[in-house]
Amino acid sequence: QVQLVQSGAEVKKPGASVKVSCKASGYTFTSYGISWVRQAPGQGLEWMGWISAYNGNTNYAQKLQGRVTMTTDTSTSTAYMELRSLRSDDTAVYYCARDVGIAAGGAFDIWGQGTMVTVSS
């Protein structure tokens, strides 16, 4: 079945970096994009950015520009999201989602299970 499986929970210190993986299965990885969405505890959803699994083009949320990098490895059908210079307000559940649009801004029809990232000294 079509699914996205994410890496496990992480605990990081302020200033460190985190890299979350998202492995796709059950569909042609390069036919879709991957968006990343995060959700702080008790808060709503926040779009972080999008990457085309076809050609690697990216579109990042303005507030995260310079701190986030999204990549893909087509040989393993895996997408990655790296966030640097972590702060306490980066503590959140991070989701990857399959984006059906040919560019950023499509529907997110399949979601990963989420990865909890805790930033604490």
Added chain:
Amino acid sequence: QSVLTQPPSASGTPGQRVTISCSGSSSNIGSNYVYWYQQLPGTAPKLLIYRNNQRPSGVPDRFSGSKSGTSASLAISGLRSEDEADYYCAAWDDSLSGQVFGGGTKLTVL
């Protein structure tokens, strides 16, 4: 503050019809598709409505979406206890060049 505005809460009794609103602007809802997501407690969001009013396969026809100008709404008819969840609207924003979400509406089935 979210770019798209939703009421923080809504409620209804089983069998009732409930509507959740989502207000935006000309740079998002006014010129792009609206999406709706359902998030059950402790789980990942699920796509409920795409392209304003289309349902993915498997989503009951009790759920419907509409859009008019810079506002959109999600209607749930024949309310059931399992519909108790958080609901989010989303749209692309041309000014921000990014996807924006509403703050979410917590639906309680009384």
